[in-house]
Amino acid sequence: MLIDSHAHIQGSEFSADVDQVIRRASEAGVEKIIIVGGAGDLSSNEAGLRLARSFPGLFATVGMHPHDAKDVGEEEWDKLRALVREPGVVAVGETGLDFYYEHAPRQTQVELFSRFIGIARETGLPLVVHSRRSDREVAELLCGEAKGSVGGVIHCFTGDYDAAREFLDLGFFLSFSGIVTFKNAEYLRDVVRKVPLDRILVETDAPYLAPVPHRGKRNEPAFLRLVADVVAGVKGISLEEVARSTSCNAQTLFGI
Numbered sequence: 127m128l129i130d131s132h133a134h135i136q137g138s139e140f141s142a143d144v145d146q147v148i149r150r151a152s153e154a155g156v157e158k159i160i161i162v163g164g165a166g167d168l169s170s171n172e173a174g175l176r177l178a179r180s181f182p183g184l185f186a187t188v189g190m191h192p193h194d195a196k197d198v199g200e201e202e203w204d205k206l207r208a209l210v211r212e213p214g215v216v217a218v219g220e221t222g223l224d225f226y227y228e229h230a231p232r233q234t235q236v237e238l239f240s241r242f243i244g245i246a247r248e249t250g251l252p253l254v255v256h257s258r259r260s261d262r263e264v265a266e267l268l269c270g271e272a273k274g275s276v277g278g279v280i281h282c283f284t285g286d287y288d289a290a291r292e293f294l295d296l297g298f299f300l301s302f303s304g305i306v307t308f309k310n311a312e313y314l315r316d317v318v319r320k321v322p323l324d325r326i327l328v329e330t331d332a333p334y335l336a337p338v339p340h341r342g343k344r345n346e347p348a349f350l351r352l353v354a355d356v357v358a359g360v361k362g363i364s365l366e367e368v369a370r371s372t373s374c375n376a377q378t379l380f381g382i
């Protein structure tokens with residue numbers, strides 16, 4: 127069994143065939159999927175929750191992507207605070223910082239991320255963290271604001287081993303996506319080699335980041351095995367062992 131720890135299959139890319147996408151995932155051994163909210167707009171959280179309640183093995187998170195941090199006013203924030211407490215929500219996110227695209231001003235991103243860390247502390251839920259070109263700042267915020275009392279996952283980890291080490295020391299899991307299958311990602315496979323198996327999750331981030339040989343096409347949870355295969359190859363262990371460990375890690379983290 128595999129668990130896709132991060133997918134956005136509640137979006138319009140899947141509105142025509144989400145039933146088949148979920149069926150194909152289950153046929154491919156992906157028995158649980160974490161539907162991550164907050165990419166695009168507030169409604170992606172509600173859509174994720176609705177979807178998670180409609181199928182067994184699906185779970186939802188509530189957050190707001192750093193790209194859209196500037197769209198969160200007080201009214202939106204009140205709504206998010208309420209939604210996080212809905213039954214069936216297993217994590218706070220996605221949230222974090224993205225200093226690569228910088229769609230929202232850095233300070234706005236930092237403020238919203240800090241507020242989400244506060245909600246994670248209040249609720250005891252783990253964080254689903256997005257970090258791009260901001261590992262240093264994310265680690266500092268987690269260290270300062272989370273005060274060691276909040277856990278979570280750095281999703282789609284693409285940093286170097288020093289950053290990985292820092293997040294591991296903070297008690298976080300690292301999740302690897304289809305990027306590990308890309309030809310030019312040797313540096314990332316080196317990181318995977320060094321990170322202990324009991325701290326690794328796998329994800330698709332569907333519809334984005336489809337693994338080789340589907341690169342550039344719409345991604346879906348059924349492709350998760352291609353990511354797990356690379357993790358197994360890099361670590362010199364069986365796919366079954368990767369599946370067992372990463373699923374156990376995801377179940378522990380999300381309480382599912």
Ligand SMILES: [Zn+2]
Nearest residue numbers: 220256281282
């Ligand atoms: Zn992300």
Ligand SMILES: [Zn+2]
Nearest residue numbers: 162165220331
């Ligand atoms: Zn995402």
